[in-house]
Amino acid sequence: MSALEQGRVRPGGDGLANTAAEKLRSMVPAAGAMAYPFLLDAFHLAVSPAAGPVSFGRLVLAALCLLVATAAPLLGLACAYRMTKAEPSSFELRARRLAYLSIAAPPLFVLTGVGLGLLHIPVSDELVWVAGWLVACLYVLLGGEQERPAGSAAIAPSIAKWRVTHGVAAAIILLHLAFHLTNHLLGWLGPNAHAAMMKAGRTVYRSSVVEPILVALMLFQVAVGVRLAWRWSALPADAYRVFQIGSGIYLAAFILTHLNSALVSARAVHHIDTNWAWASGAPTGLIHDPWSIRLVPHYALGVFFVLAHLASGLRGVLIAHGAATTFANRIWAAGLAAGGLLAIAIMSGLCGARI
Known part of the structure; x- marks a missing residue:
């Protein structure tokens, strides 16, 4: 009997306590997600000029806060792997899927902030964020202990059909992605170099023919990816599969958030050119702006997970x-290592590093 099974209800006086402890442990990923924006707040306070000269101790504190915030999805991955088992109860499956969802905290927090702004809702995004995760926790806790989802044999054929389509669409999108990431790397040479390459690329990917197709492919990838993740999350999985599911969920949230920020908020509503200044949070910058700091983990993990997810598929x-x-x-x-190095390089450029 596994340690996880031993922690579930047993006959005897301590059965209720064991169940309560297991349910509390299952809320750990949601707690990490709820703490995410406050880690960013702590980083901003540590580096804010208004707090006085930045000492070495404050720099160390700021670095730790940003590192922990950026690593927050790892907690969701670890918990999702721990919760993976055959024939989970309704509660266990909901808890596992909540852990997977917590991996996408960085893009979902950006989406929350941009969405509230677009809707002109004068409510703190952190308040909405915490309330949303508390509702998700309540949904998980209401799951039954005896219910069982459909058997894996009934859903495996459906997964096999859609994963091929998902891979073909990814191969097409990869052409634009390679250009986009290369364009961002040119930030090391300065905004002018980035703008020159972007101007040339926009003649293709912003054309009246290519752009709708590209956006449709992105949305298709999100829809199919979420479908695959939903099905796979109900099955036993090794660490590689858990990582593939988790990175896919992050990318689904990232794509929706990026499309909403760039196409809807910037271009359609505010008529802002999505150039280097927009991406780097000029003139204040990503590091020193209390809102824009959320974009650092959002962008960095987006770059990392897109290459890591492709490596998982390969x-x-x-x-x-x-x-x-x-x-x-x-x-x-090697794909994970390349993703990590590329993420560091691109974010360094966006935060001001130059050759």
């Missing part, structure tokens, strides 16, 4: 075509 394809698991795992690890 790993599955390699194994399915007879490649050695050890070799496929090395390709996956």
Whole structure:
């Protein structure tokens, strides 16, 4: 019997206590998500010039706050892996899916802030954020202990059909993604170099033919990806599959948030050019603006997870075509390393680093 199973209801006087403790542990990812904006607040207070000269101690505190905030999705990944088991109860499955959702806290927090602004709702986004996660926790806690979802045999064929379509669409989007990430790397040479490449690229991806197709493909990827994640999250999974599901959920939230910020808020409503100044939070910058600091983990993890998710998909394809698991795992690890390095490089440029 696993440690997780031992923690569930047992006959005897301590059964209720065991169940309560397990339910509280299942709320840990949601607690981490609720703490996310306050970690960013702590970072801003530590680096704010209004608080006086920035000492070494305040720099260390700021770095720790930003590091913990950026690493918050890892807590969701770890908890989702811990909760993965065959035939979960309704409560266990809801708790596992809540853990997966917490991985997407950075883009969802950006979406919350932009959405409230678009709707002209004068309410603190942090208040709405905490309230939303409390509602999600309540939904999980209301899940039954005896219910069982449909068996895995009934849903496996559906997954197989959609994953191929998901991969084909990803290959097409990859062309735009490669250009987009390269364009951001040019930020190291300054805004002018970035603008020159972007101007050339926009003649293609902002054309009346290409842009609607590209947006439709993005939304299609989100819809199919969420469908796959929903189905896979109900099945037993190893660490590689959990990572693939979690990174996919982050990217689904990131794509929706980015489309809403760029196409709806910036271009359609406020008529702002989505150029380097827009992305880097000029003139204040991403680091020193109390609102824009949320974009640092949002962007950084977006870059990391897009390459990591592609590496996860490639790993599955390699194994399915007879490649050695050890070799496929090395390709996956290299993809994660490349994603991390690229994320650091792009965010350094957006925060002011220059060659």
